[in-house]
Amino acid sequence: MSDQIQFIVEKLNQEPFRKNYNLITFDSLESMQLLQLLNDVLGEIDPKHAVDIREELPEQTAKRMLSLLGILKYKPPGSVSDLSAFRQGLVTGSKPVIHPVLHWLLQRTNELKKRAYLARFLVKLEVPVEFLQDDTVADINKQYEELMEAFKNLHKECEQLKTSGLSTAEIRRDISAMEEEKDQLIKRVERLKKRVETVQNHQRMLEIARQLRLEKEREESLAQQKQEQKNQLFHAEQRLQRAQLQLKEMHHAVVDSKPESLMKKLEEEINFNSYLVTEKIPRELASKKNSAYFLQKVIAEPAMSQSDLNVLEIKINEVNAQMNQLIEKRMMKYEPIDSKFSMYRQQASIISRKKEAKAEELQAAKEEMSSTERQMLQKTSQAHELEGSEVLKGDEFKHYVNKLRSKNTFYKKKRLEIAEITAEYGILQRTEELLKQRHEAIQQQLQAIEDKKGISGYSYTQEELERVSAVKSEMDEMKGRTLDNMSEMVKKLNAMVAEKKASLAPVIKELRQLRQKCQELTQECDEKKIQYDSCAAGLESNRSTLEQEVKGLLEECVQEESNYRYINCMKRNLEIQLQRAKEEMKAYVSPDPQERRKAIREQYTRMILEQENLGKKLREKQKVVRESHGPNMKQIKMWQDFEQLMECKRECFLKQQNQTAIGQVIQEGGKDRLVL
Numbered sequence: 001m002s003d004q005i006q007f008i009v010e011k012l013n014q015e016p017f018r019k020n021y022n023l024i025t026f027d028s029l030e031s032m033q034l035l036q037l038l039n040d041v042l043g044e045i046d047p048k049h050a051v052d053i054r055e056e057l058p059e060q061t062a063k064r065m066l067s068l069l070g071i072l073k074y075k076p077p078g079s080v081s082d083l084s085a086f087r088q089g090l091v092t093g094s095k096p097v098i099h100p101v102l103h104w105l106l107q108r109t110n111e112l113k114k115r116a117y118l119a120r121f122l123v124k125l126e127v128p129v130e131f132l133q134d135d136t137v138a139d140i141n142k143q144y145e146e147l148m149e150a151f152k153n154l155h156k157e158c159e160q161l162k163t164s165g166l167s168t169a170e171i172r173r174d175i176s177a178m179e180e181e182k183d184q185l186i187k188r189v190e191r192l193k194k195r196v197e198t199v200q201n202h203q204r205m206l207e208i209a210r211q212l213r214l215e216k217e218r219e220e221s222l223a224q225q226k227q228e229q230k231n232q233l234f235h236a237e238q239r240l241q242r243a244q245l246q247l248k249e250m251h252h253a254v255v256d257s258k259p260e261s262l263m264k265k266l267e268e269e270i271n272f273n274s275y276l277v278t279e280k281i282p283r284e285l286a287s288k289k290n291s292a293y294f295l296q297k298v299i300a301e302p303a304m305s306q307s308d309l310n311v312l313e314i315k316i317n318e319v320n321a322q323m324n325q326l327i328e329k330r331m332m333k334y335e336p337i338d339s340k341f342s343m344y345r346q347q348a349s350i351i352s353r354k355k356e357a358k359a360e361e362l363q364a365a366k367e368e369m370s371s372t373e374r375q376m377l378q379k380t381s382q383a384h385e386l387e388g389s390e391v392l393k394g395d396e397f398k399h400y401v402n403k404l405r406s407k408n409t410f411y412k413k414k415r416l417e418i419a420e421i422t423a424e425y426g427i428l429q430r431t432e433e434l435l436k437q438r439h440e441a442i443q444q445q446l447q448a449i450e451d452k453k454g455i456s457g458y459s460y461t462q463e464e465l466e467r468v469s470a471v472k473s474e475m476d477e478m479k480g481r482t483l484d485n486m487s488e489m490v491k492k493l494n495a496m497v498a499e500k501k502a503s504l505a506p507v508i509k510e511l512r513q514l515r516q517k518c519q520e521l522t523q524e525c526d527e528k529k530i531q532y533d534s535c536a537a538g539l540e541s542n543r544s545t546l547e548q549e550v551k552g553l554l555e556e557c558v559q560e561e562s563n564y565r566y567i568n569c570m571k572r573n574l575e576i577q578l579q580r581a582k583e584e585m586k587a588y589v590s591p592d593p594q595e596r597r598k599a600i601r602e603q604y605t606r607m608i609l610e611q612e613n614l615g616k617k618l619r620e621k622q623k624v625v626r627e628s629h630g631p632n633m634k635q636i637k638m639w640q641d642f643e644q645l646m647e648c649k650r651e652c653f654l655k656q657q658n659q660t661a662i663g664q665v666i667q668e669g670g671k672d673r674l675v676l
Contacts, residue, residue, distance in 0.1 A: 004099060004100070004103045005023060005026065005027065005099065006023065007103060007106070007107075008026070008099065008102050008103055008106060009021050009022065009023060009026050011106040012026075012037070012106075016044060016555065017040065017041075017044070018559075019037075030093075031092055031093025031094070032053075032054075032093060034093045034095065034098045035053055035061065035093040035098070036052075036053055036054075037098075037102070038065070038098055038101060038102060038105075039051065039053050039061070039065070041102060041105050041106065042065065042068055042105070044109070044113075045068075045072070045105065045109065045112045045113050045116050046068060046113075046116040046117075049064065049065075049068060052562065052565055052566075054565075054566075054569050058091055059091070061091075062087065062090050062091045065090060066087065066090065068116070069101070071115070071116065071119045071123060072105075072112050072115055072116065072119075073115075074101065074104060074105075076100075077100060118155070121148065121151050122148060122151070122152070124145075124148070124296075124299075125144070126296065127141055129289050129292075129293055194507070194511070198500070198503060198504060198507065238377065241377060241380060242377055245376075245377070245380075272359070272362065275355075275359060276359065276363075280356065280359055584599055584600055584601070587599040588601060
């Protein structure tokens with residue numbers, strides 16, 4: 001406990017509190033001062049709570065502090081039964097209650113500041129379910145939830161940026177690097193402009209390039225519009241196919257049905273829809289609303305520990321046991337009377353359950369039918385894309401089958417022709433193989449003859465020479481043409497270089513002067529930039545020091561103002577007490593007995609005498625109760641035994657009545673059989 005108080009005192013003596021406490025002065029604080037100190041800490045966490053507690057009622061102060069502690073997720077030490085003691089201690093400013101709260105708050109001040117800031121925007125307002133039935137209220141509530149989600153995302157992005165590690169120095173370096181790149185790009189653009197200006201008709205070429213770029217952008221936009229129109233056309237064709245399919249189905253339904261059957265179908269659909277609207281959907285909606293209401297209540301409550309959950313489970317089990325006992329008593333009490341109606345009730349409940357089950361099956365079948373229709377439309381659209389035509393039905397399908405049969409006969413004829421051609425191809429391939437074999441045999445014979453004559457390879461060499469000579473002649477022709485072209489090109493290039501040199505001579509002179517001027521301007525710019533940076537750094541440091549001074553002066557002003565209010569309130573209290581003391585002294589000294597009776601001393605003496613008389617009477621009454629306690633307890637025991645005896649007699653009497661009634665029914669049944 002001493003470590004806890006020492007930690008609290010150290011934190012309160014630091015910024016931003018600066019209380020200058022020690023262990024003795026902190027321990028000697030009164031309850032009102034402790035509450036004000038707790039309120040100051042809460043005001044540092046959430047500025048909305050920076051108020052003077054003397055200007056509001058104690059109930060309002062306790063309610064405000066409890067709400068903020070609930071938002072900050074503070075869990076009081078102890079079990080659930082100690083919550084009332086915690087609230088009472090917070091109202092009265094008890095030290096065992098205030099000290100743990102201060103220790104918990106001062107341990108995690110920065111974290112709690114962030115939580116309080118987020119709670120201003122993320123604590124959801126509870127709107128009653130009946131108000132949400134209004135469309136305007138529902139839309140506003142939906143916008144409120146969307147804005148809350150957007151705030152969550154923005155806060156996450158802000159935290160990520162804060163933790164990303166980017167500092168002002170890095171940002172300044174990036175900016176300077178980007179400025180250098182910008183200067184380099186500007187220089188390159190200027191160089192390219194100067195190069196282009198030397199070319200003849202450069203303005204016309206630039207205009208043509210600009211027009212080309214505009215035309216390309218226009219081409220891209222037109223291509224995008226074309227794609228959008230294709231998509232719209234595809235969707236329109238799908239809608240048309242669905243409408244045509246529905247029209248065909250309606251035509252078939254009208255042709256195959258009569259007005260009576262149509263009316264019957266419509267009546268069935270109306271009955272089913274009315275059942276859904278009046279019974280099923282409202283019941284489901286009410287259950288969903290109840291579950292949503294309970295879930296919102298659960299979310300709004302603070303987090304519960306395992307001990308809280310165990311206590312709730314024990315309470316639930318006790319309530320369930322009480323409900324079961326009450327149901328058994330009710331069944332025992334009303335079973336003889338409701339025995340005739342129980343069968344009808346069971347039948348009605350079974351029929352209602354069957355009705356709900358069939359309605360759900362019908363709804364599922366309708367959903368399945370709609371999904372199959374969508375799949376059928378998708379398949380028809382795919383078939384339309386692949387085949388280029390719709391799915392055929394009826395006479396169109398028969399015509400299509402006849403067309404396929406004629407194509408099948410034509411296919412068989414062509415297949416026979418292909419078989420004949422393949423057979424002929426096989427014969428020709430075999431002939432080619434025989435000719436190749438004969439050619440190889442002749443080549444071998446020719447090679448053998450050349451070997452005998454001593455001129456082996458003569459035929460191969462002769463063929464190669466003829467081929468090489470042909471290639472050489474082609475290459476010579478190409479070389480002659482390329483030499484002529486190259487000589488002409490060299491002449492043209494020399495002429496162009498001479499022209500360019502003549503035209504660039506004055507430009508180069510101007511460029512040298514401009515380079516010198518550019519160097520001078522860059523030096524001047526660097527000097528001005530250094531001066532600007534130094535001046536900006538000095539102004540920034542002056543501004544930061546001034547801001548710190550202003551902040552300190554504002555805090556001192558607030559502290560002095562709170563001290564002034566506290567002293568003023570103490571002065572008022574002392575004046576009131578002094579006035580009351582004067583009035584009391586005046587009444588006590590007054591010779592008039594009526595005035596004396598108005599004095600507080602006389603009133604307290606009368607109240608003391610009354611309380612003493614009342615204590616005597618109560619002690620006498622206690623004595624009487626103690627003397628009569630034993631006989632009274634015996635009498636209560638006798639009455640309880642008598643009550644059990646009478647209850648047993650009543651049960652025996654009821655059993656005897658039931659047996660006599662059953663015997664009478666059996667006798668009446670026997671008499672009826674004898675009569676028959």
